[in-house]
Amino acid sequence: MSAEAELPVRVLLVESGPASGQVVRDAITGPSMMDGCELVTVATVAEAQAILTHQPIDLVVLDVDDSDAHSVLDVGKLRAAGQDIPIIVVNGPANADSAAAYAGAGARDYLPGAETGPSTLRRAMIYATARRRKDRIEDNRRSLANDRDLSSAGRVTSVSAHLAGHGSIRERRPEAFGDLVEQYLHLFREYLDPSGEPHARPLRMMERIATSIGDEGGGPRDLLDLHVVALERAIGGTTVERTSTLVFEGRLLAPEIMGLLVDYYRLGHRRRIAPGDRA
Numbered sequence: 001m002s003a004e005a006e007l008p009v010r011v012l013l014v015e016s017g018p019a020s021g022q023v024v025r026d027a028i029t030g031p032s033m034m035d036g037c038e039l040v041t042v043a044t045v046a047e048a049q050a051i052l053t054h055q056p057i058d059l060v061v062l063d064v065d066d067s068d069a070h071s072v073l074d075v076g077k078l079r080a081a082g083q084d085i086p087i088i089v090v091n092g093p094a095n096a097d098s099a100a101a102y103a104g105a106g107a108r109d110y111l112p113g114a115e116t117g118p119s120t121l122r123r124a125m126i127y128a129t130a131r132r133r134k135d136r137i138e139d140n141r142r143s144l145a146n147d148r149d150l151s152s153a154g155r156v157t158s159v160s161a162h163l164a165g166h167g168s169i170r171e172r173r174p175e176a177f178g179d180l181v182e183q184y185l186h187l188f189r190e191y192l193d194p195s196g197e198p199h200a201r202p203l204r205m206m207e208r209i210a211t212s213i214g215d216e217g218g219g220p221r222d223l224l225d226l227h228v229v230a231l232e233r234a235i236g237g238t239t240v241e242r243t244s245t246l247v248f249e250g251r252l253l254a255p256e257i258m259g260l261l262v263d264y265y266r267l268g269h270r271r272r273i274a275p276g277d278r279a
Contacts, residue, residue, distance in 0.1 A: 009129055012057045013041045014048045014078075016065035016091070024063050024090060027118045028125075037125075045074045052081040056241075059129055061121075062107070065091045075105035084135070086128035090116040133240050169218045170225045176216055177226070183209050184230035191253055192245060201256075210260035220258060227254045 011028060028039055040057070042048050051057065060078055064070045078087055086108035092098050094112035102110045108131070109124040170177045187209060190202040213222050231250050235243040 008038045009058045009125075010038045010040065010056060011059045011061060011125070012048055012051060013039060013061045014045060014063060014070065014074075015041055015043055016063040016070060024061065024116065024121075027116065027121045028061065030118045045070060045077055048078060049081040052078065052085065057082065057085055058132070059125060060085055060087045061125075062087055062089045063091050064089060065113075072101045072105045075102055075107050079106040084132065086132050088121075088124050088128060090121065168225055169213070169216045169222045170229075173216055176212075180209065180212055180226050181230050181233070183212070184226050185234060187253070188230060188234050188246065188250075192249055206253075206257050207260055210257050210264055213261055214264035220261070223254065223258055223261060 013024060013028065015024070025039065025041065028037065040051065040055075042051065048060065052060070060082060062070055062074065062078065075087055075089065078085075087106065088109045088111065089102045089107045090111045091113045092102065092110060094114055099110045099112075108128045111120060111124060169180070183205070187202060187205045190205060209226075210223075213219075213226070216222070227250060231246060234246050238246075
């Protein structure tokens with residue numbers, strides 16, 4: 001899948017009532033709206049919070065409808081449940097105080113009732129989702145840059161250390177490092193999309209990689225080398241959403257393997273892997 005083939009935008013609409021809700025639904029799903037838009041509708045903020053906790057949502061539209069059905073406090077609740085998911089408030093009172101209050105609570109945009117039409121809502125949705133996508137790309141870039149700085153690629157390894165066999169595995173043993181990268185890529189796939197029991201940690205694969213690093217005389221920086229190279233290969237040509245998942249899950253995966261590597265050395269002996277167990 002190319003980087004341009006992004007997943008459909010999933011919009012969560014929190015309705016204020018049947019009549020107003022239908023108007024907003026028509027505006028979101030109408031022919032003038034953006035392509036690839038999936039709409040999920042709920043009647044209460046509590047339902048919205050549950051969905052935000054368990055389902056992927058790209059944008060929240062909160063319909064307040066001048067009726068006090070939803071308040072400024074509800075924006076805070078949605079923000080807490082959805083973290084960085086943008087919120088657009090629609091059908092609110094046409095006054096500056098209300099707009100300022102909702103913006104202060106964390107709403108990305110505010111459309112009074114008179115402005116909640118297909119064209120203005122479409123512009124607000126495109127802006128909000130594009131801004132979030134840009135923020136996520138920047139977050140991913142910063143995370144990868146930080147990992148590179150911590151890895152041996154971000155440090156100058158002396159020639160004497162390399163000749164003495166104390167350089168990174170990547171420099172000393174490029175073939176072994178290449179094999180480890182392939183194992184780590186396979187681990188990424190199993191960690192994110194397990195072929196067996198859902199949410200099961202591929203512990204055996206993690207232990208195998210940690211032990212292989214230890215057997216090669218490697219340490220934490222070698223693990224970071226491995227993580228950075230495998231991650232950059234895994235995200236090549238994928239979507240922003242998949243990249244964000246890989247980066248986030250990688251932040252959980254690498255420390256787990258680091259702990260196994262620490263255990264390797266703490267045991268005080270080599271836990272050599274049989275050759276047939278490296279595949």
